[in-house]
Amino acid sequence: MKKLIAISALAVVAMAGAAEARDQIRIVGSSTVYPFSTTVAEQFGKTSSLKTPVVESTGSGGGLKLFCAGVGVEHPDITNASRAIKSSEIEKCRKNGVTDITEVKVGYDGIVVANSKDAAPMKITRKQLFLALAKDIPAGEGVFQPNPYTKWSEIDPSLPDVRIEVLGPPPTSGTRDAFAELALEGGCKKFAWVKALKKTDKKKYKGVCHGIREDGAYVEAGENDVLIVRKLEENANAFGVFGFSFLDQNADRVQGSLIEGKEPSFDNIADGTYPISRPLFFYVKNAHANTIPGIREYVAEFTSEKAWGEDGYLSDKGLIPMPDAERERYRSEASTLTVNVGM
Amino acid sequence: MNDQNAPTRSIDNSTAMAAVQRSLGKRNRAERRFRFFGIASIGIALALLMVLFWTIISSALPAFTETSIDLEITLPADEIDPQGSGDPAVIGDANFPKYIKRAMYSLFPEVTKRRDKKQLAGLISPGAAFKLREHAMSDPSLVGTTIVLRVPMSDDVDQFKKGQITADIPESDRRISDKQIAWVQTLTDMGLVHQGFNKTFFTAGDSREPELAGIWGAIMGSIFTMIITLALSFPIGVASAVYLEEFAPKNRLSDIIEVNINNLAAVPSIVFGLLGLAVFLNFAGLPRSAPLVGGMVLALMTLPTVIIASRAALKSVPPSIREAALGLGASKAQAVAHHVVPLALPGMLTGAIIGMARALGETAPLLMIGMVAFIVDFPGNFTDPATVLPVQIYLWADAPERAFIERSSATTLVLLCFLIMMNGLAVILRKRFERRW
Numbered sequence: 131m132k133k134l135i136a137i138s139a140l141a142v143v144a145m146a147g148a149a150e151a152r153d154q155i156r157i158v159g160s161s162t163v164y165p166f167s168t169t170v171a172e173q174f175g176k177t178s179s180l181k182t183p184v185v186e187s188t189g190s191g192g193g194l195k196l197f198c199a200g201v202g203v204e205h206p207d208i209t210n211a212s213r214a215i216k217s218s219e220i221e222k223c224r225k226n227g228v229t230d231i232t233e234v235k236v237g238y239d240g241i242v243v244a245n246s247k248d249a250a251p252m253k254i255t256r257k258q259l260f261l262a263l264a265k266d267i268p269a270g271e272g273v274f275q276p277n278p279y280t281k282w283s284e285i286d287p288s289l290p291d292v293r294i295e296v297l298g299p300p301p302t303s304g305t306r307d308a309f310a311e312l313a314l315e316g317g318c319k320k321f322a323w324v325k326a327l328k329k330t331d332k333k334k335y336k337g338v339c340h341g342i343r344e345d346g347a348y349v350e351a352g353e354n355d356v357l358i359v360r361k362l363e364e365n366a367n368a369f370g371v372f373g374f375s376f377l378d379q380n381a382d383r384v385q386g387s388l389i390e391g392k393e394p395s396f397d398n399i400a401d402g403t404y405p406i407s408r409p410l411f412f413y414v415k416n417a418h419a420n421t422i423p424g425i426r427e428y429v430a431e432f433t434s435e436k437a438w439g440e441d442g443y444l445s446d447k448g449l450i451p452m453p454d455a456e457r458e459r460y461r462s463e464a465s466t467l468t469v470n471v472g473m
Numbered sequence: 474m475n476d477q478n479a480p481t482r483s484i485d486n487s488t489a490m491a492a493v494q495r496s497l498g499k500r501n502r503a504e505r506r507f508r509f510f511g512i513a514s515i516g517i518a519l520a521l522l523m524v525l526f527w528t529i530i531s532s533a534l535p536a537f538t539e540t541s542i543d544l545e546i547t548l549p550a551d552e553i554d555p556q557g558s559g560d561p562a563v564i565g566d567a568n569f570p571k572y573i574k575r576a577m578y579s580l581f582p583e584v585t586k587r588r589d590k591k592q593l594a595g596l597i598s599p600g601a602a603f604k605l606r607e608h609a610m611s612d613p614s615l616v617g618t619t620i621v622l623r624v625p626m627s628d629d630v631d632q633f634k635k636g637q638i639t640a641d642i643p644e645s646d647r648r649i650s651d652k653q654i655a656w657v658q659t660l661t662d663m664g665l666v667h668q669g670f671n672k673t674f675f676t677a678g679d680s681r682e683p684e685l686a687g688i689w690g691a692i693m694g695s696i697f698t699m700i701i702t703l704a705l706s707f708p709i710g711v712a713s714a715v716y717l718e719e720f721a722p723k724n725r726l727s728d729i730i731e732v733n734i735n736n737l738a739a740v741p742s743i744v745f746g747l748l749g750l751a752v753f754l755n756f757a758g759l760p761r762s763a764p765l766v767g768g769m770v771l772a773l774m775t776l777p778t779v780i781i782a783s784r785a786a787l788k789s790v791p792p793s794i795r796e797a798a799l800g801l802g803a804s805k806a807q808a809v810a811h812h813v814v815p816l817a818l819p820g821m822l823t824g825a826i827i828g829m830a831r832a833l834g835e836t837a838p839l840l841m842i843g844m845v846a847f848i849v850d851f852p853g854n855f856t857d858p859a860t861v862l863p864v865q866i867y868l869w870a871d872a873p874e875r876a877f878i879e880r881s882s883a884t885t886l887v888l889l890c891f892l893i894m895m896n897g898l899a900v901i902l903r904k905r906f907e908r909r910w
Contacts, residue, residue: 154850154858156761165873168847169681175849176603179565182849184762184858204758247646354871356878379873382638382646441591443599447681448873 152203155183155424159193159210160304162239162373163410166449167210167432173443174431180424183208190304197413198223207418207425211411212239212304220472230416231471234429234464236438238450240374240399240407241309242386243296249366252282252290252387256405259389260317261285262294263348265341268321277343290367297351297358298342298371306342308408309371313389315339316405359384374399374407375448399450407450416467426467433461529882529889536883539671539684540631541623542597542660546576548609550617561610569602569609573624581656592653596660598625600685623667628683628876630657634668637875648875674883678849679865683876686869688884690851694764694844694859695833695891697852701768702775702832707825709772710779711814714821717780718787719809738777745774746841754842761843762858770838775828782824786817819906826899830892836863862888 157167164187175182188196190211197209198219215233223231243259245252261267261277262285269275282289299306318339319325328335342348351358351370358370359380369387374394377386386394389405398404412432419425431437438444440451451457463470550557553567574594578584584593601624608622609615625631629648632638634657644651660666677687721727749770753759759766790813798808839845845864852859860868862884869881 152760164847165681171847172681172849173599177565177606179562185847186762186843186845187847204754204761355873356871376873379648379875381648382642446595 153423154181155208155422155428156206157183157185157208157210157412158188158196158206159186159208159412160190160212160410161187162212162304163210163236163412165375165447166236166410166444167412169444169447170428170432170437173437174424174428178424178427180427183424183428190307194219194413195222197415198226198228200226201228201415201417203422205415207415207422208428209413211413212308212408214409214411215413215471217472224472228415228417229472230467230469232414232416232464232467232469233471234412234414234433235452235456235460236410236412236432236449237444237452238399238407239410239448240394240404240450241305241312241371242374242377242394242406243313243369243371243389244362244377244384244386245369246362246366247383247385250290251385252369253391254289254387255390256313256317257320258285258289258317260314260320260339263296263342264314264318264338265343266338268324268338271323274338277345277347280347292367294347295349295365295368296347296371297349297361297368299355300350300352305371305373309406310340310342312406312408314342373448374450378448396445396450400453410449413471414464414467416469419467426465429464429467433457433464529885532879533882533886534879535635535637536674536879537671538635538668539673540626540634541667541669542626543621543623543665543667544573544576544597544601545579545619545621546572546605547619548572548616553609553616554613559613559616561613564609564613564616565606567606567609569606570599573597573601573605580660589652592650593656596627596630596653596656598627598684599682600625600680603685625673625684626666628874629653631684632876633657634666637879674880678851679847679860679868680849681847683872683874683880686877686880688862688865688887690848691860691862691865691884692887693851694767694848695861697764697855697859698767698771698861699829699833701765701855702771703825703829705769705772706775706779706828707821710776710825710828711783711821713776714780714783714787715809715814718784719813720805734777734780738781741837742774742835743837743841745770746838748773749838750841760856760858762846762848762860763856764844764852764859764861765855766842767839767844767859767861768855770842771832771835774835774838775825775832778828778831779821779825782827783817783821786820786824787813789820790816816908819902823899823903823907826895826902830895830899833861833891833895834863834888836861836867839864862891 155171157171159167164185168185171183171185174180186193186206190213193206193209193211194215196206199205215231220231223229243252243254262279262282264277266274267277267279279285280293281291282294283291298309324335324338327338351361355372355376358372359376362368362370362384370384377384377394378396392398392404394404394406399407414425414429434442436442438449438451438457442451445451452460462468549572554560554563556563574590577593577597578590581593584590601622604624605622608620626634629638630653633640633649633654638647638649640651640654649657657666673685674687676689677685678690680686717727717730721730749766753766753769754761794812794816795808798812799805803811836845839861843858844860845867846858846860847868848858848860850857866881866884866888869877869884
């Protein structure tokens with residue numbers, strides 16, 4: 131028994147030593163980019179002689195934190211993000227020696243407000259969405275009051291006469307950040323004096339425009355979008371907030387609400403007329419490109435026409451492609467791994 | 474016994490009997506009620522269990538069949554290998570999706586519009602090209618010939634053939650169009666479409682295409698992780714239990730240790746993940762996503778269970794056995810090693826297996842150390858990136874494609890089978906080897 135323990139302990143130590151070198155790309159980051167990143171990784175692994183990259187879904191913020199932790203095999207090579215890198219993150223990266231970063235924009239994603247097919251589709255504006263979901267709403271010039279609305283119809287008679295009940299992602303999610311920024315802030319800005327607040331008291335402005343009510347009208351349903359779709363099916367009066375790809379895959383069960391008269395469709399998101407859409411990115415650590423095999427090839431696969439093009443396999447997975455010129459620009463930057471972050 | 478009181482009691486015999494008679498019905502009813510509540514509770518528990526099993530099994534069953542098609546594919550030598558080198562590396566670079574598409578177009582020559590062609594090609598899984606590539610690379614002599622290969626169809630066709638998508642909902646709302654349904658019908662009438670046992674599910678690794686996804690990678694990961702967990706938690710757990718139970722002096726320090734071990738058994742498992750992240754990854758610099766680290770974290774989690782079970786097993790060995798050994802001149806260590814531990818071993822093993830069963834179903838601590846990841850390649854050793862069965866369930870339950878839901882249920886079923894096997898083994902060990910005194 132003693133011998134066995136000694137041998138297994140030795141084996142463990144020996145294997146830990148062997149793990150120093152790495153011949154496999156490691157990718158972390160956003161759960162929204164995860165389905166696209168994994169599809170490319172799989173395609174790359176199956177059609178090349180290199181190993182399939184390992185992709186972890188850590189959220190945009192979590193991914194950038196890992197990515198910026200340093201240079202070396204124990205740190206990831208690429209991070210996916212559903213928002214652009216923040217200046218504080220660039221600073222952190224630089225402090226840890228991660229200086230050369232290439233940003234690659236991969237396409238767009240729409241955030242939809244959807245409900246069950248059993249109910250009528252809703253037509254709503256961003257301002258109405260803000261009034262329905264904000265924690266505090268403007269009550270006359272310079273004054274805020276806690277959100278008094280309990281029914282959609284109290285905001286506007288054209289909206290359904292049911293209780294406000296919206297299932298959405300928790301604060302840790304990039305989808306939530308984007309929803310707050312694009313939908314709620316977009317509606318918030320429609321109040322001229324609130325918009326003026328941005329210049330005088332930015333903190334207050336952000337607190338008001340991004341604050342989501344906590345009195346039960348907005349239900350945090352976890353990161354699991356499948357769960358939200360299932361709950362919408364059961365409750366025809368509830369609405370859900372999630373990414374376009376889930377609407378695309380579940381079009382027989384749920385329908386997207388029309389925002390400012392625009393339907394959340396592939397075409398409307400691609401040409402930018404649907405108001406709640408956001409760009410998706412990934413970031414490459416250039417210092418790894420010469421030590422970890424396959425990084426250039428992976429980036430080339432991701433930026434190839436057959437992947438992210440109009441008819442590429444990523445569009446089948448719900449990614450909304452960028453216009454031709456933009457694709458061309460990012461492809462050329464990606465192919466040479468041009469440093470385009472933090473300059 | 475007090476004989477003096479007996480006569481005084483017998484005086485009221487008749488009244489006492491009357492009192493008994495009066496309350497008898499009530500007491501009987503109370504008894505029946507009590508039994509009924511007991512049976513009802515068991516009934517409710519069983520019914521809930523049945524509902525659980527029924528939902529899992531009924532949603533899992535479709536995952537065990539797959540839809541495939543026999544395609545006649547031409548492999549033109551002048552495009553794949555113009556020099557005729559027969560080198561698999563050259564062949565591997567060919568555009569295999571194109572040959573799959575051509576094979577489909579040749580079945581329906583009347584389809585000419587670009588949009589329709591795309592839909593037609595969409596009936597076949599992207600995995601078909603991977604399979605064809607592998608096939609051609611393993612046998613370069615096939616280049617230049619026409620072969621018939623059974624390739625998987627797309628998950629949408631598969632869902633349609635299984636009745637998960639029906640034709641009676643509006644076309645815009647389903648993932649398969651009217652045209653595609655008509656083509657599938659024609660292909661079925663031609664006898665090309667087959668539905669059979671889904672071997673892929675048990676032999677493949679993870680994939681973004683439901684029809685190509687399998688659990689073998691996760692099973693391998695679970696096995697590697699469990700080996701580490703067992704190799705660490707069992708010897709350490711048994712050694713600590715033996716020392717604490719047989720040798721440790723009973724003082725305040727050993728009391729504190731005991732309380733701490735009992736507390737650790739109730740600590741939420743994610744805490745062990747945080748510990749693993751801080752100690753094994755950040756401090757010791759071990760690789761992320763490795764079964765080695767996963768096994769170490771789960772071993773920490775299992776240790777209290779093993780120690781508590783082992784101590785209970787040691788306690789149940791009667792002191793007379795120790796005393797007999799000591800009386801015959803054995804040293805304390807000999808008495809423990811030769812007599813007490815062998816007699817307690819079945820109980821210790823049972824505890825270890827139950828602890829392992831819990832570790833097998835654990836996801837939360839692995840989240841922190843990067844084992845919740847998309848990993849396609851099979852792990853070959855303890856430091857390769859790997860995932861485990863419950864993580865695979867979690868990942869698939871979160872995927873947008875509908876066909877992953879049934880695969881998630883099927884994986885749950887496989888995991889349940891492993892758990893039942895392990896718990897069954899624990900029961901058998903206890904029944905066969907445990908001695909009662």
